[in-house]
Each structure stands twice: as structure tokens, then as C-alpha cells.
Amino acid sequence: MAERRRLCFAVERHLAIGAALLALWVTGVPAAAQPVRPGTPVATFPDLSRALRACWQPPDDSAGSIITFRFGLDVAGQLKGKPLVTYSRLTGDGVAQRRFVAAALAALANCTPVPLDPGFAPIAASRVLTLTFSAPEARRQVPI
Known part of the structure; x- marks a missing residue:
């Protein structure tokens, strides 16, 4: 169970980083500014x-x-x-x-x-x- 939770967190973290980079690329504005x-x-x-x-x-x-x-x-x-x-x-x-x-x-x-x-x-x-x-x-x- 703990291993699955760590894996889910790692996937969520990578998705969040990807989403922030995508937002920056699409809008030209850092995701933190939205x-x-x-x-x-x-x-x-x-x-x-x-x-x-x-x-x-x-x-x-x-x-x-x-x-x-x-x-x-x-x-x-x-x-x-x-x-x-x-x-x-x-x-x-x-x-x-x-x-x-x-x-x-x-x-x-x-x-x-x-x-x-x-x-x-x-x-x-x-x-x-x-x-x-x-x-x-x-x-x-x-x-x-």
C-alpha cells in the first residue's frame, strides 16, 4: 500500500510539473501567475x-x-x-x-x-x- 502511494505521488508530481510547463508554453505566463x-x-x-x-x-x-x-x-x-x-x-x-x-x-x-x-x-x-x-x-x- 505504501509503495503504491509513493508511486501515485511521483506520478502526480510529474503531471503537475508537466502541466506547469504546458501552461507556460501555451500562455507565455507561468502557471503560478494564473x-x-x-x-x-x-x-x-x-x-x-x-x-x-x-x-x-x-x-x-x-x-x-x-x-x-x-x-x-x-x-x-x-x-x-x-x-x-x-x-x-x-x-x-x-x-x-x-x-x-x-x-x-x-x-x-x-x-x-x-x-x-x-x-x-x-x-x-x-x-x-x-x-x-x-x-x-x-x-x-x-x-x-
């Missing part, structure tokens, strides 16, 4: 990532900042405990950095609980998840 309809039960890890990023709005003064969280969800889609920061590159002064971290934490808090598909909920709840939030780099204007 919205998930609110209230739609999440049934894959790429959909879970999109659902959690739906609440993300980086502060204006945070260009180039990045933060990665490690966390877990329960079968109801709620956060299990506090997210752990595993990586960060914060730009700007201390106020801008705190504002960026607060916005990322607020995005996780505001997008949970995530409505999980009943078949996917125990799979998601058994995994350690990571999610990276980033603010786009400031565009440089080059004189012509």
Missing part, C-alpha cells in the same frame, strides 16, 4: 501555491526583497503553527524590511484556510510546504 477561482477546492500543489499567493501584495518600497517560509497545513487548510523563515533577502531600510515581512505573513494568514479537495487534503497535510514571496526588482531606465 489565478485560482476563489472557493474552488485546491487539488494539486501548483493550485495550492497559486491559492496562497492570491493574497500577496508586496509593499511599494520593497523592490528586490524575497522571503521563503516553511510551514504545514492541516486537512482543513489551516496553518499548523507559525511559519518558519528559511531564506530572506530584504532590501531597503528597517521599516521597509519589516513592512515586507509583515505583508508576506499577512498573505499567508489571509489566504488560509485554503479550501482543499477531500482527496488532496491528507496529502497536503502530510507534507512540509515552502512558499517564496518576492517583490519585483525595480526597473532601471536606461537613457537612449
